[in-house]
Amino acid sequence: MAEAEPIKLRLSRSVTIPDPLRLARYLRAPELGPKVLFFSGGTALNDLSRHLTAYTHNSIHLVTPFDSGGSSAKLRDAFQMLSVGDMRSRLMALANRTVTGHPDIYRLFAYRLPRDEDAAALQARLERMVTGDDELVTAIPDPMRKIIRNHLRFFLQAMPSDFDLRGASIGNLILAGGYLNNDRHIDPVVFMFSKLVEVQGTVRTITSDFLHLAARLADGRVIVGQRNLTGKETDPIDSPVAELYLTDDPSGQHQVQPEIRNKIRSLIGEAELICYPMGSYYSSVIANLLPSGVCQAIAENRCPKVYIPNTGEDPEQINLSLTDSVETLLRYLRRGSGELTESTDLLSLVVIDSDHRHYRGPVDIPAIRRMGTEVVEANLVTQQSYPYIGSDKVLNVLLSLI
Numbered sequence: 001m002a003e004a005e006p007i008k009l010r011l012s013r014s015v016t017i018p019d020p021l022r023l024a025r026y027l028r029a030p031e032l033g034p035k036v037l038f039f040s041g042g043t044a045l046n047d048l049s050r051h052l053t054a055y056t057h058n059s060i061h062l063v064t065p066f067d068s069g070g071s072s073a074k075l076r077d078a079f080q081m082l083s084v085g086d087m088r089s090r091l092m093a094l095a096n097r098t099v100t101g102h103p104d105i106y107r108l109f110a111y112r113l114p115r116d117e118d119a120a121a122l123q124a125r126l127e128r129m130v131t132g133d134d135e136l137v138t139a140i141p142d143p144m145r146k147i148i149r150n151h152l153r154f155f156l157q158a159m160p161s162d163f164d165l166r167g168a169s170i171g172n173l174i175l176a177g178g179y180l181n182n183d184r185h186i187d188p189v190v191f192m193f194s195k196l197v198e199v200q201g202t203v204r205t206i207t208s209d210f211l212h213l214a215a216r217l218a219d220g221r222v223i224v225g226q227r228n229l230t231g232k233e234t235d236p237i238d239s240p241v242a243e244l245y246l247t248d249d250p251s252g253q254h255q256v257q258p259e260i261r262n263k264i265r266s267l268i269g270e271a272e273l274i275c276y277p278m279g280s281y282y283s284s285v286i287a288n289l290l291p292s293g294v295c296q297a298i299a300e301n302r303c304p305k306v307y308i309p310n311t312g313e314d315p316e317q318i319n320l321s322l323t324d325s326v327e328t329l330l331r332y333l334r335r336g337s338g339e340l341t342e343s344t345d346l347l348s349l350v351v352i353d354s355d356h357r358h359y360r361g362p363v364d365i366p367a368i369r370r371m372g373t374e375v376v377e378a379n380l381v382t383q384q385s386y387p388y389i390g391s392d393k394v395l396n397v398l399l400s401l402i
Contacts (some may be wrong), residue, residue, distance in 0.1 A: 017378060018396035026055040026399055033058050034402045037271035039288040042086055044279030048391040049093035055399055057200040060267050061090050064287045065205040066213040069227030071169045075176050078160050080210050084175040087205055096198035104139040105196050109171035111136060122165035130156055144196055151177035206288045207258045213287055214252040216243045224252040226283045231315030240318045244282050246290050260293040268297035273402050276307040276329060278389050282316045286332050295336025299345045304401050306349045308394055311358035312387040321361035326350055326368050343372030351397050353380040358387055
């Protein structure tokens with residue numbers, strides 16, 4: 001007899017926010033915690049990620065690999081590779097830093113070479129790490145020490161003679177060495193890294209292609225490179241973003257839309273809640289939605305989808321009110337999933353702070369609801385986190401929805 005087809009039902013339930021019983025259950029057994037997926041990059045979510053491990057060891061973090069500044073930019077330019085800095089940062093935020101974990105490995109991966117030493121001294125320090133004679137490496141037990149030394153050795157052998165090691169993250173160099181040593185595949189290295197520091201969650205880049213983030217501004221100018229958009233290493237943009245896209249051309253003339261891997265599609269599909277979190281609006285959140293297949297996978301998953309808008313100032317959101325931010329997010333989601341996709345399949349809920357003064361311009365809740373998404377107001381900004389959202393506050397909301 002043929003096996004019956006599984007029945008798919010879409011159910012709804014009432015929730016309490018925050019839900020003390022649900023939160024207490026997650027705290028008792030985080031290894032059984034929910035699969036909350038975050039589309040993000042950068043460091044804005046790292047504090048939340050550290051708090052999150054108390055509730056679940058099963059969170060999913062899809063980060064952008066387009067960072068064109070700092071230590072990551074040097075690796076990108078030298079090896080024409082994806083950026084690994086944001087991924088390393090998130091892995092470290094989710095790492096087990098207790099005595100039962102591997103704090104010595106954590107210290108090594110978090111270490112940066114000095115910025116005030118000359119090239120010869122920095123290379124000599126790296127060579128001592130490769131031979132196992134540096135104190136940061138000797139503190140790590142075998143066989144983990146041998147794995148780390150091997151990846152650093154491969155990086156050192158591949159490193160261009162003019163590579164600038166000042167301020168280099170050792171974790172980034174280990175990831176880069178493993179990437180090059182695995183035929184330019186990043187997943188095996190991330191798996192190894194995750195095991196070494198006992199990462200309590202899953203971290204992947206949305207794509208492994210070497211691409212640039214580009215933006216066409218409202219005044220017609222095109223800027224290429226994430227660092228030129230965020231306003232952290234360069235002057236902030238002075239014209240609103242009209243269109244964000246990916247390019248394989250440093251001039252930004254050729255737009256591309258890489259297809260996500262099946263593994264990324266599966267991770268999106270198995271999430272129990274999808275969150276578009278606070279952080280750099282375009283370069284962290286919207287950038288993750290640009291590869292082909294992302295938005296379609298979001299639409300096909302019937303779990304709740306929640307947007308946590310920024311409080312305070314985001315240099316990327318020139319002239320964007322809260323309503324504009326929701327509308328723009330939906331526009332990119334629909335572009336990737338089909339214009340006829342229902343809003344609720346892409347964005348179920350917008351969670352905002354109950355003090356509307358934390359947002360740019362008027363907060364028009366009826367206008368957001370007319371877009372087909374619900375709005376929940378909660379106390380998100382604390383005295384300690386002001387003017388930004390407190391990690392515990394937003395986690396109380398998100399975890400109560402699952």
